[in-house]
Amino acid sequence: MSFNLPKPVADLVEATNRFDLDAFMEPFADDCMINDRHRQFWGKDAVRKWSEIEIVGDHVTMDVVEVIDHYGDLILTAKLDGDYDKSELPADFGLVFYITLRDDKIVQIILMPEAGRKLSKATPTSEAATHYSEPLIA
Numbered sequence: 001m002s003f004n005l006p007k008p009v010a011d012l013v014e015a016t017n018r019f020d021l022d023a024f025m026e027p028f029a030d031d032c033m034i035n036d037r038h039r040q041f042w043g044k045d046a047v048r049k050w051s052e053i054e055i056v057g058d059h060v061t062m063d064v065v066e067v068i069d070h071y072g073d074l075i076l077t078a079k080l081d082g083d084y085d086k087s088e089l090p091a092d093f094g095l096v097f098y099i100t101l102r103d104d105k106i107v108q109i110i111l112m113p114e115a116g117r118k119l120s121k122a123t124p125t126s127e128a129a130t131h132y133s134e135p136l137i138a
Contacts, residue, residue: 029105074099
C-alpha cells in the first residue's frame with residue numbers, strides 16, 4: 001500500500017528499510033526527542049546511538065499500514081521486522097509512531113505498541129542503547 005507521507009517521514013521510512021544510519025538521521029531536528037518503551041532519547045546524538053543499535057543495528061524494516069493526520073501531527077502504524085528478539089511478540093508485530101513535524105524536520109516521535117500489545121522484553125541490545133539516555137526500569 002502506498003501513502004502520501006510528508007517528505008521527512010517518507011525519507012525516514014526509506015532510510016530505515018535500507019539500514020542507512022546517516023539518511024535515517026537527516027530528517028531529525030537537532031533537538032529532537034524519541035520516546036521508545038518509556039525511554040527518552042533527547043537530541044541527535046542520543047537518537048543516533050539508539051538507532052545505531054536498535055534500528056539499523058537490528059535491521060528493522062517498516063511496512064506502513066496506516067497513516068492519520070491528526071491536527072498536523074502524524075500517526076503512522078507500521079508492521080516491523082528485523083533481527084531483534086521476537087520471542088514474546090506476535091507474528092504481525094506493529095508499532096504506532098506519533099510523529100511531530102516542525103519546519104520540515106521531525107522534532108518528536110513517540111512509539112507505542114499497536115493495539116496495546118506488549119513490547120518485547122529488555123534485552124542486552126536495548127540495555128546497551130539505554131545508557132545513552134535514561135535508565136531502563138524493569
